[in-house]
Amino acid sequence: MKWFALVDCNSFYASCEQVFAPAIHNSPVIVLSNNDGCVIARSRQAKEIGIKMGVPYWEIKSLIEQKGVKVFSSNYPLYGSMSNRVMNILHQCAPEVEVYSIDEAFLRLDFKENAWQEVYDYGQNVRQKILQWVHLPTCVGMGKTKTLSKLANHIAKNNTSEGVCVLEADDPILTHIPVTAIWGIAAGYERRLAKAGIRTAAELQQASETWMYREFGVVGLRLLKELQGTPCYALDPPVSSRQNILVSRSFRRDVYQQDELLEAISVYATRLAEKLRQYQQVADYITVFLMANPFKNVRKDRKQYFSQGATLPFATSNTNELITFSAQLIKSLYEAGTNYKKAGILASGLRPETVLQTHLFLDHEHVLRNKKIMQAMDQINRKEGRNTVFFASCGTQRNWSRKEQWRSPRYTTRWEELLRI
């Protein structure tokens, strides 16, 4: 019998912080977005005192002081490393894994008919293993379709204290589960379902196929079948090639100077080039964009968003070339007297570097030499830490770079930031 499991880390970013700071294990913990703007993760205790997802930091400042909430800036090197560990553990536990996001993955499993106890024990084992090996709490939902496993995970998280839920399509608990808990039911769906008198998962299971198809199309029909226990979705294969890569950040403060914008865009172009090379892809179209501060826009025309794209003369993943082209775009976009808050580069038209289209006037010797330089740079930066070697146009001051007042040490990726015991 085929089963799906959805393994999901509880309050992932907040939990990662707690692994290395046991004194705050039972405290409310929040993690803030880039530039310490909004809340993007909350520990259970932080949820309990009413901190909502996405609220701006300044709005809850007094609550934070009053309740002794521990605040962290986002520490993506740490979260990425912990996520990799969890995903590698899952790959050891199951023959097929689909990494669904930084903190959740679907597993595909085989069990004997009606072996619910075995299924349940498997879920507990996975949970136990991740807890012992990397000290992260998880919930495991198990069902015969992806939709049921996702719903089981929701139940494991909200309706039980065991952390594991094995859900069959005829489970009576579904009469208590609102349709909003089902994967893929957006707010619009909910209203239309409510009009037809459907409020719970069990009620939705009773809907007719023709009605679902008429109302919600083929996606709705699949959702119904999955909810009834007939699998319509398989595991997605790992992403090998993507269509676009975006690198963008907000600045710590408003930026007025073209020089500072050029520095920023050089850093983003560097990161973009690294990403392209990591996926062994090249881009032949880039779009550079700038955003003015929307809250105190000093422009007369109130314009906020400025962007320009360009087809590159040849597809590339070379840092130097991407810096040069994006700097040209910045120069044509820049207007003095505007307070810029954010910048970014989007690379599109990506293809594998192996099908690199040759350019009539391109010097191959030169291309090969450049490729070697990029490989050397990547190697040094991987080994010695990001930005050990960089192009001078990226600047050394980086006054515009983001604010991360409360970032914890990068415990797993920097020698000089190891946990002290």
Added chain:
Amino acid sequence: MIRNTTLVRVLPLCKLTKSFPLFAGVSAGFPSPADDYLEEELDLNDYLIKNPEATFFVRVTGDSMIRAGIYQDDILIVDCSLQARSGDVIVALIDGEFTVKRWVRHQDKYFLQPENPAYKAIELKEGCEFQVWGVVTNVIHKPYAL
């Protein structure tokens, strides 16, 4: 120096990074007789880390474990997947704080035993919040400042 004299004596050629055998390029003279016998260089990661997913590096503060060869600023390799046995050096959580000690079972009592006569053993009594975080598998001590 890795605290294992045997290792230091017999393995003079080890690198911390993954390295691959160098193939002798095409040369005009005779081919190297060693070409068919090339093996990968020794990799300390293989030797020190059995389970990378569950392994963390931590840096030592304090002198409570000097008799176990663990000094201030040493790096400990901690494997959290191992089941601690009595006598193992472990990283433990006690009342919300990290500590490194030897975990000892004596009759029916459990202790966190320091390795320095200036410190007392901590008995693990009912009611104290205690958890084995991981087992220390190796100590990296650098007598030579690079």
